[in-house]
Amino acid sequence: MKKLIYCLGVLLMGLHAYAQNTNIANGIKKDSLPIVYLPPNVSVHFISPEPIQYVDISTNYIIGDLPLKNVLRIKQAADTSKYKPVLSDDAVVTIAGEKFIVQYHVIFANLFTTSQVHTCVEILPADCRPLDIAGIGFSQPQLEKMAMSLVSHSPGKAKEQTKAYGLTGKINHLYTIGDYLFIDLSYQNQTRLRYDVGDFKFKVDDKKMIKATNQQSVELQPVLTLFSVPGFGKYYRNIFVLKKLTFPENKVLHIEMSEKQFSGRVITLNISYKDVLRADILPE
Numbered sequence: 001m002k003k004l005i006y007c008l009g010v011l012l013m014g015l016h017a018y019a020q021n022t023n024i025a026n027g028i029k030k031d032s033l034p035i036v037y038l039p040p041n042v043s044v045h046f047i048s049p050e051p052i053q054y055v056d057i058s059t060n061y062i063i064g065d066l067p068l069k070n071v072l073r074i075k076q077a078a079d080t081s082k083y084k085p086v087l088s089d090d091a092v093v094t095i096a097g098e099k100f101i102v103q104y105h106v107i108f109a110n111l112f113t114t115s116q117v118h119t120c121v122e123i124l125p126a127d128c129r130p131l132d133i134a135g136i137g138f139s140q141p142q143l144e145k146m147a148m149s150l151v152s153h154s155p156g157k158a159k160e161q162t163k164a165y166g167l168t169g170k171i172n173h174l175y176t177i178g179d180y181l182f183i184d185l186s187y188q189n190q191t192r193l194r195y196d197v198g199d200f201k202f203k204v205d206d207k208k209m210i211k212a213t214n215q216q217s218v219e220l221q222p223v224l225t226l227f228s229v230p231g232f233g234k235y236y237r238n239i240f241v242l243k244k245l246t247f248p249e250n251k252v253l254h255i256e257m258s259e260k261q262f263s264g265r266v267i268t269l270n271i272s273y274k275d276v277l278r279a280d281i282l283p284e
Contacts, residue, residue: 034127045071100129101128187257197230
């Protein structure tokens with residue numbers, strides 16, 4: 001018996017010495033994470049201040065999805081109770097946005113903790129750690145805030161203007177900040193026929209082949225369209241944001257607004273690369 005106790009003592013001393021010599025990574029301990037209770041038959045929603053880029057759930061006993069770009073919904077898997085008691089498991093849920101990462105300690109709740117359940121959890125800055133994903137640049141809320149500030153400015157004198165089918169299209173302003181180009185567009189409808197907006201297309205085309213049907217075009221997708229407007233009677237204004245672009249002098253940025261109806265009215269605006277280079281710095 002004494003030998004057994006001695007052996008156990010030596011073993012414990014060895015484990016203690018190993019733990020002292022082990023280089024444990026710095027970071028956030030699970031016990032310090034914000035706690036979220038998850039009872040059966042209840043969904044918990046996490047509301048993110050920006051679009052969610054990545055989610056990890058550390059157990060198969062919780063399932064989740066993204067019903068909206070900034071909302072994570074989790075709930076217990078339907079067969080959880082068949083395999084283990086609800087009280088015996090927990091998990092870590094990791095959520096990454098464009099500029100942050102946050103983790104929550106999710107505990108399966110019983111009847112005694114159900115009263116503490118928050119079914120809607122707002123992701124707060126105090127719980128987040130900053131995250132810089134290469135190529136992301138500004139977050140969507142930041143771009144929206146900057147674009148909204150431009151709408152408060154008067155359109156002023158148009159940098160480019162075109163007329164077709166009783167419509168007048170104008171490029172009011174071009175602004176740049178970082179790797180982004182902000183395009184302030186407005187349209188006036190001089191007809192009595194409402195214009196139902198079908199689509200906007202941004203393409204880089206050859207200057208001398210704008211009207212050709214077989215030309216090679218490079219289509220660009222805006223990273224932000226400030227307003228989602230289905231149509232307008234007399235006046236329309238919107239801010240579109242494109243990621244940094246370069247193109248040669250023999251090319252032009254071609255903006256096309258088309259109507260929903262078959263053979264509907266199409267109006268185009270063109271931006272030269274000189275105009276892009278001369279874009280104003282986004283005002284504070």
